Amino acid sequence: MAPRKHTALGSAIFLYSALAGAQASDIPTFAHRSPPAYPAPIGTGDGVPGWSEAYSKAQAIVAQMTLAEKVNITSGVGWEAEQCVGNTGSIPRLGFRSLCLQDSPLGIRFGQYSSAFPAGVTIASTWDEGLAYRRGYAMGVEHRAKGVDIQLGPVSGPLGLFPEGGRNWEGAGSDPYLSGVGLASAVRGIQDAGVIACAKHWIGGSDLPERYRIAGEGANAVNESLSSNVDDRTMHEVYAWPFADAVRAGVGSIMCSYNQINNSYGCQNSELINGILKNEMGFPGFVLSDWQAQHGGVAPALAGLDMSMPGDQDFTSGNAYWGGNLTVAVLNGSVPIWRVDDMATRIMASFYKVGLDKDRAEVSLDSWTTDVHGFRNWFAKENYQIVNGNVDVRGTHGTLIREIAGKGTVLLKNNGSLPLGKLRQIGVFGSDATDNPRGPNGCEDRACADGTVAMGWGSGTANFPYLISPLTALQNKAYADGSVIQWVVDDYATGEMSKVARQAEACLVFVKAQAGEGYLTVDGNQGDRNNLTLWANGEEVIRTVAADCDNTIVTVHSPGPVTMEEWIDHPNITAVIFAGLPGQESGNAIVDVLYGLVEPGRLPFTIGKTASDYGVKLMYKPDNTYAPQQEFTSGLMIDYRHFDKNNISPRFEFGFGLSYTKWxxxxxxxxxxxxGPYTPSTGRTPAAKTTTVTESPESLLFPAGFHKVKNYLYSYLDSTSQYGLTGSYGPNDDAPKEAYDPSGTPIRPAGGAPGGNPELYxxxxxxxxxxxxxxxxxxxxxxxxxxxxxxxxxxxxxxxxxxxxxxxxxxxxxxxxxxxxxxxxxxxxxxxxxxxxxxxxxxxxxxxxxxxxxxxxxx
Known part of the structure; x- marks a missing residue:
């Protein structure tokens, strides 16, 4: 019987955008096409330490699940449907509550009585693998204690190709090797604490405004998300490299990105998910979508997506690509049953691998209210209960945060003025030295630059339990030393600055830049920075103070490089410090560095003399109204590699940082x-064990008397007739036949184990x-x-x-x-x-x- 077409399950661009040549007549022709890679490899833990036992347990429990129950744990229940930023469905019959997925890569987003850790850019600046592990473990401990099952971090993509990139600060620098070590260390730490880590974003994310098609985020002028066009060698040696380290470290989940890659959406790009990640890298875990990065139902399933987040097509719409629609797709043959079995098994294997079946804490956070009591189903306003248990999970993590922030601060210039001793009088200048008048959490997802900057903005943030500003810490130090301290923190009060500067023995200037995620705009910067200059009149503050103080020490808080040429060589500027985004202990950490109590770190990126020195141009406006094309023409030559290849002198090179001693x-x-020799891998991925659906459509209807929460997404069916489920059907004829092959697929020569061919290591x-x-x-x-x-x-x-x-x-x-x-x-x-x-x-x-x-x- 001819298969049915299910347009509701198709892609927003075209059903199988990973298929070469598959395009509608109204779609422009683009040079870059991602090749197809089918079928989706079935996950296995055979012979893999840490995964073998987990897979045995996962296969046993999935064998007990109905089709609806399998679909339930692969599908999100909708935005604001439960307490976490993402929740899957539950399986009450088996005593399995929904999985809680929560941002962020530097702490618990929306958390209370939890910590705000230094950002990825700061841990990268420590160049300390042990500290990266300890940070990951501490974050994992906090997430676990709050009932979080999957921490949405750590971050590698974007890697930092564009120095203005709004989310670069979430990752671990602009080099794939450095980023890979950081990613793997964080994964081990998080998962040793009993939480599934989620490495993100797979892959090639760059410009933010055009990364996805969501009205109200500045991207509604284009039809489809931006395509990051990356050649095969660059993909492997640069952007995929850190993820191979994460897979080898045992990461349980990987998040696919909003953007297209070579004109195929990241969450339905079969070559990237089925081909590179699951076959070539041997990834045993599961792939989940970024929030609303899913653009179809059948296509992402066949391309290797395992979990849909947050579940709804548009936030709080009540409509889903998966949920009940995935159940239908299995019943009519559009998605093979073995593919859903594999999705569920991969998810459960990750669950068991980190020990979530033991002593699993109840969820004691809420992403939608800070009140103790609230609605468990926030959007529907149902099930009023305690939602914020206010469990204090911080422990002694403040000490670790201070250590990381200090060791992740980079000393760029020092004419002998540092470390400081006891001073008679200190002058402090710039709004970056002081507190946000609205409080440390006074701006939505930290989207402002008022007061000192200690993290970027967006979904990668956490609530500060407190924020020690540089001025507060310096006042405490001045009190202890018997020093006089004065300050001017109005960035435009240059006259007062001059008066104070003339009196001070040391003038400490604090300047800043800020960046974040594109759903929020700060001072005209829609996520990405518009340029590499300082914010808040920073250059003028520096010039003003340096004109009247022969011992001016400049500290920069920033998500990445800033241009320094117009002031760095001023003879009265005796020291310059890059302090990154240090988290809640910001002020204490900078005092530790200024007074020589800790040894500073090294740059995880290059600071060029001009923005043009980087050889790349970030796309602020789309180059066409259909699908913007971002060509990664730099290839392998990103950051310092570009500077070296083209013999460009940076201001401060990658890896640079001064010490307080001599080496x-x-x-x-x-x-x-x-x-011994390198041997290409051979063999095939496992064959499917079950290829036939034995359940009838009638058995998958909503149970009698079932109460539906408003806009909550379920895997049950309302009826059988509305879907035309009156007979048996075969594969969807829009899809490649290979996608339905249950016998497995040849293992790629570079594959054979998590992280790739074992002999690579x-x-x-x-x-x-x-x-x-x-x-x-x-x-x-x-x-x-x-x-x-x-x-x-x-x-x-x-x-x-x-x-x-x-x-x-x-x-x-x-x-x-x-x-x-x-x-x-x-x-x-x-x-x-x-x-x-x-x-x-x-x-x-x-x-x-x-x-x-x-x-x-x-x-």
Whole structure:
């Protein structure tokens, strides 16, 4: 019998946008097309530590579920339908409550009695893998105690290609290796605490205003979301690289992005989900959509999407692509039953992997009200109860937050004025030094730049339990030291600034920039920054103070690079500090750095002299009214790689940061490890165990007397006749036949295990480096290792190792780095595998990407 068409389940652009050549006549022809990759690989934990037992448990419980129950845990119940920013359906018959998904990557969004951790850009600036793990673990502990099952973090994408990018601060810098280490460390920490981590955003997110089609967010002038057009090699070596680290670390879930990639939506791009993520990277976990990033029903399911969030097509609309519609799609053959089995099994395997079946806390937060009592079903105004239990989950995390914020502060310039000693009189200048008059949480999702800036804005935020401003901390320090302290925090009161500056022994200027997510606009900046200049009259504040104070120390709080050329070389500016987005302990942390109580960090990105030096141009206005096309023409050459390849002198290079002591790099020795040859993977992904639906449509109707909560999304059917479920049907004929093949798919040569072919992680060389602290103070150095891969189209050098080490004054330490096969390989687009060319390769070790005193050949 001919299959039925289900247009309600189709894509908003076209049903199978991952199909080469599949386009309607009214769709413009674009050069970039993502190829198809079907069927969706079935997840497995066979032979994978941490996953094997979890899969056994998951398969056992999924075998007990009805079709409606399987659909229930794959489908969100709708925006504001329950207490978390996202909730799946529940399975009361099996005693399984809904899964709670909650932002953010730096704390519990909308949380109370919870912490506001330093942002991703600040933990990246520590260059400390151990601190990244401890931060992840602490956040996981807090989420777990509040009843959160899936923490929507950590973040890698966007990677920072565009320095003005509004959400760069959520991630771990502008290098794939640094980002990958940070992502993996956070994943281990979060999941060791018993919460499923969600690495995001898969993949290639860039400009915010055109990233998605939602009216009221400035993007309603275009028909479809922006397409990030990325070539195959760049995808593998740059943007996908950190996610491979996360998969290898055991991440339970990955969030697909709003944007299109090569003109196929991220959440129904079969090549990216089925092909690269689930086959080539061997990802055993589940893929969930960003909120409203789903654009169809059948297409995303066949392309590998496993969970729809928040469930409704438009917020609080009551309409869903999945839920009951997915149940229908299975019954009529548009989506095979084994695909839904796999969705449910992947979700439950992640659930068991982190131990959520043991001591699972009740949800004690609410995303829609700060009141103790409220409606569990907020939009429907039903089930009034205690929704905010106000469980205090912070523990002693403030101490960790202060340590991270201090060690993630970067000292850019120091003419000897730092560290400070006891001062007779201090002057403090700029609104960035003080409190927001409306309070630390006075702006929606932190969308303002009033007072000191300690996190960006958007969904990646958390409520501050408190925020120690620099001025507060400096007053406390002045009181302890017996210093006089005066301040002018009106950014336009330049006359008063001059008077105070002339009296002070040290003038501490605090300036800022801010950025965030595109659903909120601050001072004309719709998420992305309009430029790289300072906000709030910052340049004029600096000039004013420096004109009257010969010991001016500038601190910048910012989500990323700012241009400094018009003031950085002023002779009266004796020190410059980049303090990033430090979280709730901001002021205490900056005092720790100013007075030398902690060793500062290193830059996770390049600070150029001009915005044009980065060689990229962010798209502020769409280039067409159908689907804006963002060409990633920089390829592999992002950030410092671009500066190096084009011989552009930055103001401060990637990895740069001054120390309070002196370091000498003494020696380097390379030892070759005989790891054996690289063998492409073979075999097939598992075959489906169940291929036939045994349940009748009548058994999936709403139970008699069932109470429907308004706009709540269910997996049951209202009737059978309205869907035409009167017979048996086969695959949807708009879909590729391969999508319905239950026998599995060949494993790609670069696959074979979580993170890719296991032999990619073989050690090929060990590099032994000796570093001495020849200064007068104990200190911490960030030792960085770079590799030159040798081909003309390769970057000059790429980061392939780092270590933050503590060494006492006058002593030395030996550090051993391991260089993996993956570290010197490149992606070959012909063989679709990793290869090592015969070009000569070298290793470089030093203090930054351009300060590398040690080098050696890799033979």
């Amino acid at each position: 000498d790099y003494k020696s380097i020795a390379v030892r070759t490890i005989n790891a 073989d050690v090929l060389w060990e590099v032994n480096v000796t570093v001495a602290n020849s200064g007068q103070r104990n200190g911490e150095e960030v030792v960085q290792l770079y590799v030159s891969q040798g081909e003309h189209d390769d970057p000059v050098r790429v980061l392939r190792g780092f270590r933050r080490v503590s060494v006492k004054a006058g002593e030395w330490t030996s550090i051993i780095f391991q260089i993996l096969r993956r570290d010197v390989a490149r992606w070959d687009v012909v063989s679709q595998n990793w290869v090592i060319t015969s070009a000569p390769k070298k290793v470089y070790v030093g203090r930054s990407s351009r300060d590398l005193p040690l080098e050696a050949d890799l033979n």
